[in-house]
Amino acid sequence: MIRATEVVAEAGAAEDSVTLDYDGRYRRRIALRSDKGCEFLLDLAQTTDLRDGQGLRLEDGRIIGVRAADEDLMIARAHDPHHLVRTAWHVGNRHLPCAIEADRLVLRWDHVIAEMLEGLGCVVERTRGPFVPEGGAYGMGRTHSHAH
Incomplete structure (x- = not known):
């Protein structure tokens, strides 16, 4: 091969x-x-x-x-930039991969996280598309297995 x-x-x-x-x-x-x-x-x-x-x-x-590839995703929209930043903090606190855009967060679909985001006051929309989240904080790549 x-x-x-x-x-x-x-x-x-x-x-x-x-x-x-x-x-x-x-x-x-x-x-x-x-x-x-x-x-x-x-x-x-x-x-x-x-x-x-x-x-x-x-x-x-x-x-x-x-x-x-296209995947099941969700878009979380906040009321204003401050609300979006607070919501992004909660997503990051759960170590979830997330694409951060100017007016929304994009995550893989998860009904539990969708309920959490709605509980934080976001409007959540289910969609499909390619998932390309932010890379790791210490260079390119993912943040798996990092030390705290």
Whole structure:
């Protein structure tokens, strides 16, 4: 099986892609099938947060683009900027991945968290789309297994 051992910053004119959800984009080693059926082994030196738009270089030089899959999400809208900041604090206190936009927070759908957000006074809307949350506070990547 051909291997992908390098992540490139941009997929550019990749002829193929692999579409992965948020959890599927945090990988080191796994057998994958591209959107056009190419089977390959992702074989990176360390676990990597693959970002939408990056590419995976195969041993033969071809690039497979990384695409963020549509997922069940929720949008939380606050009354004003101060309310949004307070809500973001509560989300962060629960160590939840979250995309922070100027007027809303985007999280993966969870009925318990939706109820919490509504209890905090937010309007919560269920939707679907690619989930691309903020990266870790100490550089690129996710914040799993960090020390307090």
